[in-house]
Amino acid sequence: MSIKTRKLPNNDCFHSSKRYGEGIALSYISTSWMVDEFISEPRELEFLEYKENATAQFQALKESFANNSITSIHTARSLGVQREWAEYKFFAHDEINAPENVLVYVNDKGEVVPFSEEERNLILEWQSGEKYPISGIQGHHMKLVKNNPDNIDLAANPDNILFATEEGHREFLHGGNTQNATDPEYFKYSLTMDEKFELTVNYNEDLITLGLIKKGALSVGSSMALYSSIRMLIEWYRLKNDPRPWHRKREELVKTGIATALFGGGLSAVGYLTRISMDGFFADFTPSMLDHFFTEMVAINGSFFIITVTGSLLRYIWEVRKGKSQEEAKKDLQTMLMVATAELLAFSALGLGLDILVDFATDTIMDALIPDPTGILIAARVGYGIAKLGKKVWDGKQNKEALIQCIAIRMNYFYELARNKFRPDDFDFRLT
Structure with a gap:
């Protein structure tokens, strides 16, 4: 499925440095998707083919x-x-x-x-x-x-x-x-x-498929490597014109790498645990009750939300310990929680197509975002129009297409978010 990117406005609040876990959430979701798409799912298909062929031969042997x-x-x-x-x-x-x-x-x-x-x-x-x-x-x-x-x-x-x-x-x-x-x-x-x-x-099955531990290690490890690499490049760019001696800059660069690796790995692990918890929850539902694309969308939204919120909570603790006033740190945290919740509900409403969630996302949440507008305001407004269209076809054979469209919108948003997120003036998080 090809995704056409949609240009979002260059809004300073869209790049808000208060969104501390967002970069990790983006890197985790992208690497997790790559692990699923190019490693996990092909191996699962390979195992299913093996099992089908082996079972047929085994039954023939028993019949003989x-x-x-x-x-x-x-x-x-x-x-x-x-x-x-x-x-x-x-x-x-x-x-x-x-x-x-x-x-x-x-x-x-x-x-x-x-x-x-x-x-x-x-x-x-x-x-x-x-x-x-x-x-x-x-x-x-x-x-x-x-x-x-x-x-x-x-x-x-x-x-x-x-x-x-x-x-x-x-x-x-x-x-x-x-x-x-x-x-x-x-x-x-x-x-x-x-x-x-x-x-x-x-x-x-153990040989061919990844399993929870292997898949988690690949998803979390890849996310940690990707996020750390990006942050190291940003830090190198920032330090390039720094007048200090190279050994001092190298020391700071190493500290940044260690900090972002630990921070990114921990939050990516939180995202993976969220993902498998959701998979376990939806495993009890029959395929006729839940579509694969629906559960995938819920997992994407849930993982992004949990990683972002967890990162913000950790950053709140970090800043208070470093001397920032609790009132100011708490204000930043509340802003982040509000925006993260708005994103979760807006995109969940878009995917579910339910009147109560659509109304809530387009009225209550959007009103809440007006004092601190972000890119989600634009994305959710665009999403609301598409949600209307999606709801009309929900009860027919096109329900899967509607869900695919919802995921496409979410991924478009991730694309713009990632493109504007990783900048040299992004939040500063280094070991000191």
Whole structure:
């Protein structure tokens, strides 16, 4: 989706240096979007494709085992071992990519160990009806056939098989005598086909997709790096003509970098936690109740609001500690909270298309902004006109298009905000 930028007026209040968390919010949302768009979502699609293909092959394997024509317990016993090898061949394929704890056997020391890469290749080359692929490996029936002489299904069931060396089979699985029942300790290693497949799918999900921790680290780390880099460039520009010696300027530049990295990383983490909290909340709603674009818009608005407010609160504490009067610092904080709330409600109203929120955003909030006008006043007024149009098509097939349009307006606003935000005369926040 291409977004046409809309020129916003060059209003000094639009650049207000009181909006301390805004730059971090902008950098977080931009890098978070890039992580989603170019890393997270492609990997999720890759995993879904993997899961779909693997599930289809797994179901075909299970169906191939559905043979009720077996009449001999001896045939069933051999067939159970052969099916287990066929199952191992399935899991040994690179496209299935099973973890090591799926393809295991009991060695001469009684240890449950994975087959080596060379042995897995031998399993892959094996064909049904041929001699078993790995010499010296036997198929052990966990529930003994001699104790279930009439149970053909149990004898032919690969879920009842655990591979072992001859020594491991006799000395450990049977406790030194093949007439003994299986040592109960080994039952926890005898996984069913379904359990092995679940382990394999979960293993590949962890490998392919980012997960919350990896995604958070990328989003927060990228945001911190972006914001710190911009602030360092601004500081370098400011210090370029400073008459002080270079080592003094370098020291100040380093302090600025450390401060902005810590500050930016902390607020970006707050934004990410806000995002996953909202995702968790909306996860309980069915797709028919909430559109993906709607939840994305709410997450954007919510993260921007929380980061901005948190940054302002931290700045309030910082300024009071540095000697600024509480009254003046509190006034700045109140202004920021009012503007941030106005933005949140105005853009939420635009996205939701609800009369009560639209009226509130266009009357109460805009009136509140008049004493301290910012760019949001212009953006919200423009948004109100589009919200009217969006509401007319809300109940039809065009509801998704209306939501996309809302996000486009929000992103246009971010574009103008970012373009005018990072200036050398922006707020000064350095370690001293």
